[in-house]
Amino acid sequence: MTLEMPVLGAGTFRLKGDDAYNSVIMALEEGYRHIDTAQIYENEEDVGRALYDSPVPREEIFLTTKVWIDRLSQDAFLPSLHESLAKLRTSYVDLLLIHWPLKDDRVPMAEYLGELKKAKDLGLAREIGVSNFTVAQVEEAVSILGKGVLFTNQIEVHPFLQNRKVREASEALGLKVTGFMPLAVGEAITNPTIVAIAEKHGATAAQVTLAWVRQNGMVTIPSSTKRKNLEANLKSLDLTLDADDLAQIAALDEGKRIADPDFAPEWD
Template identity: 40%
Template sequence: MKDIPKLGFGTYGRTGDAGIAALEKALEVGYRHLDTAQSYDTEKEVGAAVRNSGLARDDVWITTKIDMANYGPGKLAPSLEASIERLGLTPNLTLLHWPSPNGELPLEVYLDQIVEAKARGLTGEIGVSNFPIALLKSAISRAGEGQILTNQFEVNPLHNNHKLARFCQSVGVLVTCYLPIAKGRLAGEPTAEAIAARHGATVEQIALAWELAKGYAAIPTSSRADRIASNFAARDVTLSAEEISALDALPQQARAIDPDWGPDWD
């Protein structure tokens, strides 16, 4: 199976005809990685956009995520089969969207099911999302080395999650950044704005270039055609080592997504 394209397109909120149009635009400008989830209710839109694009199935990487309600014994595989039906294709990658809320289910209950789903051919690869170091260690130990392709979690220059990101890279797990452009909060940040000005770029492009330079994957999203194209053009921005270090040193903000039932973060 081919490698995951590092700059993908998130599909949260991209529902209905307008959502399909945004996804079609993303594929038109060059994105070859679409990230969806059972809880986003965008799997049908993703499938429609891929079919409408005229691209070969092998040319587009599709990631989906299992909702926590489908972690119980015997539930995961049927839920993934339903995702496949909605998508009209088998995903390249399927993630556990979060650890079980409040640790209600032991990790092995749902991790073993996703490993088995891969063995059955229901997904090409498997991974996790929002897993802190301790749970990621346990997942790797139980699933087997090389089985966990990625850990998707909140990363951007204003919330760099360096401790978790460095651990992931140390064990060969790809960091996939959600909220990679910080929901627009980089606007007006002096260091980011100065770097953007030097490159004739937007601060969003600078954030994405920073993530790509670190070897991460990133999945920005937008409903606007101009921003969809602009974000993709971040691939053309090359930051200096000094600029990367300056972005590493930005004052950090609290995570934007932090549910009460979430894990104990690093």
């Protein structure tokens, strides 16, 4: 039976070495059971060491990694995944994602999605999905693999970039939405609207933001190197915002994108 993806995970973006190791160890100690990494983060080895050293059984942890853009070709894809699995000290990941779609056709989408599906068929990934895919790209991906094959589209979502078009298109095609950078690299924590809602509930601004993501039907993966933040973030699961709170946060959307490298697709 496939492990269900917890709605709140511990991300490891920008964490390396002991920072990554300690963050994962603390997250597991606090009760997180969803860990997110990627080849390009250069921390799979640190994450793997933490998973190995933790007393939490591997089968209780939902583990995600992502294949980088220079490893999408048929000859590089599966070897890169085997390398990731060796670093992570596991025989499988619970979720394997294409980290970014390619802007050009140097590797056709059908080729790299075919390799992604192969990874699942071989038991190297229990679920497969995509990340940073636009509406057109999600539609193309589903047309290639068929409905019900792709599990999620992991995209940037926070109060200032709510990404509604892509969320709606992904959900309509049967993909869960996983939002990354939910706190907008700290901006959400100091936003006066969010701070006021937090004060009303006796909560933190981070908890309010994470509750907003959850109540919009998304999974999210904030990262932290501090135990108190990991613990506080987990308590967001006990917070329920009212309709007025949700409406106030919905009004903060200004299309403010943080993750926008030069190889990014043409955004919706």
